[in-house]
Amino acid sequence: MVKRSRMRWMMVLLGVVLILSACGGTKRNIAIGPPASETNNVSKIILEAYGIGDGEYKAFQESFGAAADGVQDGNIDISIGILGLPASSIESLQASAGDVRMLSLSDEAIKKIEEKSGYKQYTIPKDSYDFLTEDIQTVTAYAILMGNTDTIDEELGYELAKSMIENASENTHAQAKQMLLENALNGAEGLPIHPGAKKYYEEQGLTVDNEVAELTASKENRKSELTFGSGSQGGTYYPLGGEMANLWNKYIDGLNVTNMETGASVENLSTISQGNMDLGMTVHVPALNAIEGKADFEGNHVKNAAFIGHIYPEVVQIVTREKTEIASFDDLK
Known part of the structure; x- marks a missing residue:
């Protein structure tokens, strides 16, 4: 009788272990962007807005292209990206997988994100x-x-802007159509502007109220x-940056600009700060943080970076597949 009772207890304990193991196995794989990228930062803000902590999911710090491949293969459940609209990588994912689902953010989550960041x-x-x-309801920068x-x-900043x-019409990337004079100062608020860029925009009739950066160049x-x-090859920055570089090389005498694959915003700003990069694409939010010495740049103000121009609106786009049965971040709780 004692032996039988002990056996029953062992079976119960085994059942508890299996249940706990199963619960631990329900953590979803979420691609939150490369380390030192703005995607990585905003992904964490989004998850925090839903009350989802670090231990409640498995983070994949992939480029968006690699993350999209992971979604297609079923190794990644959700991929968060900051991309142009529409994003070719998402269109390619749908063409391959056929069951892409894009997640909306709730009004409550959007309010929390706006309070903690410069996203709207x-x-x-x-x-x-x-x-x-x-x-789909989301946020943008x-x-x-x-x-x-x-x-x-100053003269080079003028020519770059x-x-x-003036040559955006020759740029075949879909997001190049956003590089219009009327958009030129979008994202510039709070940032020092390069004096060469300021001169060009004022010649075109724009009013520039920004602080003017001091140059040592x-x-x-x-x-x-x-x-x-620029950024990773699977995202928007790298191919768009390549075309921008080609046009600068074509129209600015004696200049050769090399487009580099990077972890994007935060890495680019940090590398400029270190003196190892001349130009960098970034979301305006980390640029403000860099100038003010906040967030990733706390205690490390970037003093040698200035705004040259707006490129395109960055839209947070969150994708999964129908087969994951995830319809909202609420499903991860």
Whole structure:
């Protein structure tokens, strides 16, 4: 009898262990963006807005291209990306998988995100992608170009800004259509502006109220080879940056700009700060943090970066697949 009772207790304990193991196995795999990227930062803010802590999911710090591959393969349940609209990588994922679902953010979550960041509510129209059946509620920021004030002199800053606007029609990337004069100062609020860019925009009739950055760069010491940090190959930055670099090289005499694959915003700003990069694409939110010495840049103000121009609106886009049966971040709780 004692032996039988002990056996029953062992079976009960085994059942408890199996249940606990199963619960631990329900953690979802979420791609939150590469380390030192703005995607990584905003992903954590989004998850925190839903009360989802670090221990409640398995983080994959992949580029968006690698993350999309993981979603297609079933190794990643949710991928969070800051991308242009529409994003070719999401269109490719739908073409391959056929069952992409885009997640909306709740009004409550959006309010919390706005309070903790510079992101604002944004509606993705349902006609943005063939697979959408309704509008998607999310948040957005701006992709901008920042220049190193130690290497980009006034005349060069002028030419870079001018080329971005006047030659955008030759840029075949979908997001290049956003590089219009009327959008040129989007994302500039609170940032020091490069004096060359300011001069160009004022010549075109824009009012520029920003603080003007001080330059140590001079035309006499200008480098002919410039490094331009964009982002990962699976995202929007890298291919768009490649076309921007090609047009600068075509229209600015004696200049050769090399587009570099990077972890995007935070890495680009940090590398400019270290003097190892001349131009960098970034979301405007980390650019503000860099100038003010906040968040990833706490105690490490970036003093040698200045706004050159707006590139395109950055939209947070969160995708999964129908087979995951995830319809909201609430399903992860």
